[in-house]
Every structure is written in structure tokens, then in C-alpha cells.
Amino acid sequence: MDEARSSWNTTYLSKDGFECQVTLRDEDEKSLSERIAKVVSGIVSGGGIPLRRRRLDSDNSNSHNSDLNNHEEPTQEKTYVDAKGVRRCNLKLNNGRHCNTVVVEKDGKFGRFWSCSNYKEHSAVS
Numbered sequence: 001m002d003e004a005r006s007s008w009n010t011t012y013l014s015k016d017g018f019e020c021q022v023t024l025r026d027e028d029e030k031s032l033s034e035r036i037a038k039v040v041s042g043i044v045s046g047g048g049i050p051l052r053r054r055r056l057d058s059d060n061s062n063s064h065n066s067d068l069n070n071h072e073e074p075t076q077e078k079t080y081v082d083a084k085g086v087r088r089c090n091l092k093l094n095n096g097r098h099c100n101t102v103v104v105e106k107d108g109k110f111g112r113f114w115s116c117s118n119y120k121e122h123s124a125v126s
Contacts, residue, residue, distance in 0.1 A: 006032040015047030079103055079114045089116040092123040 004025030011021045022039060026032035080090045089099035099122065103114040116122070 005029075008032060008036050011051040012043050012048040013051050019051060020048070087114065089114070089118065089122075091116070093118070093121045094123050096123075 005027050006029045007023065007025045009021070009023045011019060014020055022043075024032060024035055024039065026035065077090055079087050081087050087103050087105075089101045089103050091099050093099055099116060099118050101116050101118040103116045105112055106115045
């Protein structure tokens, strides 16, 4: 099969929560852009929302992702620095309050991270 002269690829979240991928190929950009408009219209009218995949490099923060995708709610930072310059945990506890425990930076299997001694009490929903 020959390579298409024009192609377009996107991912979106269906209204039922499924992650979907669409790839369109065509011989020219004009006809491809017309098809894209129809597909996007169908996705939006069907309740789908665009997905942004997180990159694994350090240049891509959660706030950057939220700026790019208006459908995502801004994520709360996991840590914060208090008035005295001490980094603290910003996650919620099972009782609904914020943790506020002092965190320590550690090296892990997947890189550096902030460790909270109170992690067993963190709520599943932050």
C-alpha cells in the first residue's frame, strides 16, 4: 500500500468514556480538510471531547496541558511551598482535609519524586 499524500490523526474521549483514535488519509489536503471538518463535527455532536496525551519530558507540566485543552479541568498541584519556603503535600486525606505534611524529594525507579510520610491516608480522589 502506498503512503497517502495527506493524513490526519487524532484521539478523543467518547461520551461513554472510551478513548478513540481516528486516522484519515487522502490524496490531497483540500479534500482531507473537508473530511476532517465532517469527522470533527460528528465527534463533537456525539459528545466526544479531544484528548491530549501527556508527554514524558519535564517541559510538559499539567498546567501546560490544561492551557492546550479547554475541556480539561486544571489539575491541582500535588505539592506547594508554604510561607516559610517548606514544600508540603497538597493532596486530600480520606477525611476530606488537605494533608499539608512536609515532603522530601527522593530518587525512584521512574525518576525524582516528592515523598509524603502520610501517603497511606491520601484519598483516592484528590
